[in-house]
């Protein structure tokens with residue numbers, strides 16, 4: 001496989017457009033590079049308020065009259081459902097193009113640009129998932145309403161990384177000082193890319209656990225090193241299990257392999273079991289962006305350290321916060 005490039009989302013102008021605490025209104029959310037620590041703190045405070053509101057009364061009318069389009073060119077359960085739930089719990093409505101774009105004019109050959117220029121006529125924001133790196137940036141260039149990147153191929157998945165970081169903070173009460181191990185497909189896993197980049201803003205130790213061909217892209221490893229973080233790579237979960245405060249497990253991204261024989265070589269490489277968890281700290285968390293396809297054994301689910309379904313719920317609160325913010329209602 002050729003070396004993985006992630007260039008489109010690493011363009012310099014992303015870095016210049018850091019979202020400050022107060023100016024999210026009308027902004028696209030394309031990469032985690034747009035968030036500084038103040039911005040992250042602000043998102044988390046808003047998400048926390050959303051949780052309290054949902055726990056108390058379930059819904060509000062904050063986004064009443066607003067319409068969100070969810071345009072998904074790749075499969076999704078959690079990301080699409082949580083954006084829909086987020087919008088509806090805030091009183092807004094959704095145009096859901098999530099059941100396969102084969103039922104939209106994309107199947108007639110319509111370009112992404114034309115699809116976006118059409119959907120922006122109806123909606124106040126667009127959530128886009130697309131198989132190509134950089135697609136969200138292209139969509140944003142054509143759209144006059146905010147575009148939220150819900151995964152651009154093997155590029156980024158910023159809203160997932162925000163909910164991942166929020167989950168770490170909720171579960172362990174802090175982020176600075178933690179030892180965080182990422183396990184699995186670090187090469188193609190866009191959630192890993194976004195979370196790693198976010199973590200460069202914190203004082204954390206990072207351990208990257210993957211088969212050789214699924215190592216973290218060099219461009220990201222360089223960012224981690226430039227940030228001065230303590231970092232190590234290994235092939236073996238046993239090397240990290242005892243010290244990890246967070247074990248972030250991921251699926252091998254089958255759909256990114258051009259050679260399925262290569263996928264077969266690395267699938268099933270890691271499985272977190274209840275037995276392995278006996279070696280982990282008493283106070284730590286196991287996370288997974290899901291779907292899992294064998295990386296975490298079902299026997300682990302009853303372990304209080306298994307945070308992946310709480311992580312799912314946090315996704316709704318983070319997306320409620322983000323929608324309110326880009327629509328100027330936070």
Ligand code: NCD
Pocket residue numbers: 078079151157160190191250251289290291
């Ligand atoms: C992830 C994705 O789509 O990148 N899923 C998600 O959004 N929760 C991870 C994956 O598909 O493996």
